[in-house]
Amino acid sequence: MTTVGILGGTGPAGRGVAVRLASAGYEVAVGSRDAERAYEIASRLEPRGTGKVRGVSNSDAAKCDVVIVATPWESTLETLREIAGDLENKIVVSMVNAMQKQGREMQPVFPAAGSCAQEIAAVLPTSKIVTAFNHLPAAQMEDLDSGLDADVILSGSDNEAMAEVAVMVSAMPGLHAIEAGSLALAGTIEAFTSVCISVNIRNKAHSYVKLEGIAR
Amino acid sequence: MTTVGILGGTGPAGRGVAVRLASAGYEVAVGSRDAERAYEIASRLEPRGTGKVRGVSNSDAAKCDVVIVATPWESTLETLREIAGDLENKIVVSMVNAMQKQGREMQPVFPAAGSCAQEIAAVLPTSKIVTAFNHLPAAQMEDLDSGLDADVILSGSDNEAMAEVAVMVSAMPGLHAIEAGSLALAGTIEAFTSVCISVNIRNKAHSYVKLEGIAR
Numbered sequence: 001m002t003t004v005g006i007l008g009g010t011g012p013a014g015r016g017v018a019v020r021l022a023s024a025g026y027e028v029a030v031g032s033r034d035a036e037r038a039y040e041i042a043s044r045l046e047p048r049g050t051g052k053v054r055g056v057s058n059s060d061a062a063k064c065d066v067v068i069v070a071t072p073w074e075s076t077l078e079t080l081r082e083i084a085g086d087l088e089n090k091i092v093v094s095m096v097n098a099m100q101k102q103g104r105e106m107q108p109v110f111p112a113a114g115s116c117a118q119e120i121a122a123v124l125p126t127s128k129i130v131t132a133f134n135h136l137p138a139a140q141m142e143d144l145d146s147g148l149d150a151d152v153i154l155s156g157s158d159n160e161a162m163a164e165v166a167v168m169v170s171a172m173p174g175l176h177a178i179e180a181g182s183l184a185l186a187g188t189i190e191a192f193t194s195v196c197i198s199v200n201i202r203n204k205a206h207s208y209v210k211l212e213g214i215a216r
Numbered sequence: 217m218t219t220v221g222i223l224g225g226t227g228p229a230g231r232g233v234a235v236r237l238a239s240a241g242y243e244v245a246v247g248s249r250d251a252e253r254a255y256e257i258a259s260r261l262e263p264r265g266t267g268k269v270r271g272v273s274n275s276d277a278a279k280c281d282v283v284i285v286a287t288p289w290e291s292t293l294e295t296l297r298e299i300a301g302d303l304e305n306k307i308v309v310s311m312v313n314a315m316q317k318q319g320r321e322m323q324p325v326f327p328a329a330g331s332c333a334q335e336i337a338a339v340l341p342t343s344k345i346v347t348a349f350n351h352l353p354a355a356q357m358e359d360l361d362s363g364l365d366a367d368v369i370l371s372g373s374d375n376e377a378m379a380e381v382a383v384m385v386s387a388m389p390g391l392h393a394i395e396a397g398s399l400a401l402a403g404t405i406e407a408f409t410s411v412c413i414s415v416n417i418r419n420k421a422h423s424y425v426k427l428e429g430i431a432r
Contacts, residue, residue, distance in 0.1 A: 105397040108404055137429075149428065153411065181321040181414040188324055188411050191404040195369065198397040199427065207430040211415065211423040212365065213353075 002168070005029040005061030007079060008071030010041045013095060016141025017068060017133055019045050020172040022052035023144060029054050031061025033079075046144055062086035066093065066168070068133075073098040073109075073116055080123050088126045091161045094186075095133035096120070097193040105198045108191030115187035121157055128161035130154055131186045132169055132177070134193050135209045137200075148174035150208045155185040176216050218384070219243040221277030223295060224287030226257045229311060232357025233284060233349055235261050236388040238268035239360060245270050247277025249295075262360055278302035282309065282384070284349075289314040289325075289332055296339050304342045307377045310402075311349035312336070313409040321414045324407030331403035337373055344377035346370055347402045348385055348393070350409050351425045353416075364390035366424045371401040392432055 004021055006014045009030035018028045022045070030045070032038035035057040042055030061067065062083040071079050073096050080087070096116040098109040113119045121129045132154050140146040152169045154177055156162030162179055169177035180189065192209075200207055220237055222230045225246035234244045238261070246261070248254035251273040258271030277283065278299040287295050289312050296303070312332040314325040329335045337345045348370050356362040368385045370393055372378030378395055385393035396405065408425075416423055 102398075102400065105400070107398075107400045140429075153415065178415055179418055180411050181418060182318075182323075184318065184321070184323045185411050185414060188404060188407040192408050192411075195396050195401050195404050195408075196427070198401060199369065199394055199430070202395055202397060203430055205427075205430040207427040210426050210428045211412070211421075212426045213356075214415070214419055214421040214423040 001025065001027055002066060003027040003029065003064040004066045004068060005031055005064030006068045006070050007031045007058050007061055008069070009061065010038050011070060012138035012142070014070030015041065015045060016136065016138050017070065017095070018053055019142050019144060020175065022050060023047050023173055024171040026052070028052055029056045029061045029064050031056050031058040033058055059083050059086070066091045068093040068095060069120065070095050076116065077119060077123055080120060084124060087124050090127055091130060091164060092120065092124055092127040093130050093132050093165055094120050097134055097190045099194040104201055106194040108194045110187055110191070115183065115190050117155070117186035117190070118183050121183060128156065128158040129183060130156035130162050130165040131189055132165055134189055135196050137206050137208050140206060144173065150175055151210050152177050153189055153209070154179050155181055155183055155189055157183050178211060178214060217241065217243055218282060219245065219280040220282045220284060221245040221247055221280030222284045222286050223247045223274050223277055224285070225277065226254055227286060228354035228358070230286030231257065231261060232352065232354050233286065233311070234269055235358050235360060236391065238266060239263050239389055240387040242268070244268055245272045245277045245280050247272055247274040249274055275299050275302070282307045284309040284311060285336065286311050292332065293335060293339055296336060300340060303340050306343055307346060307380060308336065308340055308343040309346050309348050309381055310336050313350055313406045315410040320417055322410040322417070324410045326403055331399065331406050333402035333406070334399050337399060344372065344374040345399060346372035346378050346381040347405055348381055350405055351412050353422050353424050356422060360389065366391055367426050368393050369405055369425070370395050371397055371399055371405055373399050394427060394430060
């Protein structure tokens with residue numbers, strides 16, 4: 001069975017992905033800079049008692065078959081440089097978004113390469129980078145009973161890797177993967193997260209993206 | 217009753233908006249550089265025989281109460297400069313997107329100001345600029361029987377103007393307006409159109425955006 005490591009997996013965004021991956025049968029290693037903290041948080045995550053979610057250090061999480069990056073953007077590249085050797089030739093899924101709050105609105109920030117994913121690709125030149133999980137509401141993700149039914153829009157540096165990630169995503173309860181295209185689209189997909197958050201702040205909602213009119 | 221002019225309204229995107237505005241009871245002036253062509257196209261648009269859709273020159277369309285910009289990005293600023301006097305202090309709705317095809321994928325292009333809407337705002341400093349209709353599928357928009365049920369995500373330079381546009385959009389059959397925030401979000405909203413088109417090319421679909429979990 002494929003093992004999945006989540007760097008920065010103890011944050012709200014990473015926890016929701018961990019829960020739904022475990023629920024789909026994947027062996028999940030939730031990584032943190034602080035392995036103690038990861039152990040403690042993993043032991044509280046659903047689905048409990050299945051032994052599917054372990055808490056580990058980020059460097060141990062990086063040893064899994066597929067590695068998801070759920071770190072804050074500010075520390076992402078530094079974290080990846082430290083464990084780059086373990087990520088060679090692997091599929092690396094970025095769910096990292098760069099944004100800043102301005103008043104009551106969240107606004108996108110564009111790294112020099114155009115997106116967080118393209119910056120990650122520059123640091124990990126042999127890895128296959130796929131973006132996923134950018135727009136998902138963290139609280140609803142972590143609660144398996146929230147009724148979440150969301151689309152996950154993917155972009156990637158490699159079509160085969162993107163297709164593998166699509167299978168993984170669509171296996172997770174409440175999620176359906178939709179492939180968009182190359183990493184040239186990653187900046188827009190990442191930035192759209194700030195539009196979703198701004199919509200939610202302004203409309204006091206917990207909305208998420210769904211595309212109508214596409215086969216599922 | 218509010219009159220609405222559509223600059224470049226004879227193109228596929230403008231026609232769909234004209235049809236649904238007229239269907240909601242608005243008096244619509246479909247503008248074109250070629251008034252003859254506008255007259256001919258307007259006479260064929262649904263809802264027929266209601267007298268709600270007229271074909272006119274762009275400069276006549278600019279005299280309406282609210283003006284929608286549906287021109288190709290390449291000719292937008294030149295068109296607006298010619299009729300800027302008629303647009304002073306008015307609500308100007310931009311549905312303009314900048315993008316280019318790369319292989320089988322549509323990729324966003326970012327004008328220097330960050331978005332087409334912000335470029336338009338610089339040319340029309342007294343107008344209230346609101347973005348809308350960016351992600352809509354043209355063919356389904358023009359066909360009132362297509363079953364379209366789409367969200368329209370708005371950004372704007374002025375909250376009151378954005379609220380007025382939201383009322384207009386939600387009055388149109390099959391559309392629901394959702395306010396996102398300031399024009400700092402316009403570039404991302406515009407660019408997301410290329411993600412939607414790329415999704416549709418890759419998945420042979422005619423999908424459009426809907427946000428789940430928001431009150432309607």
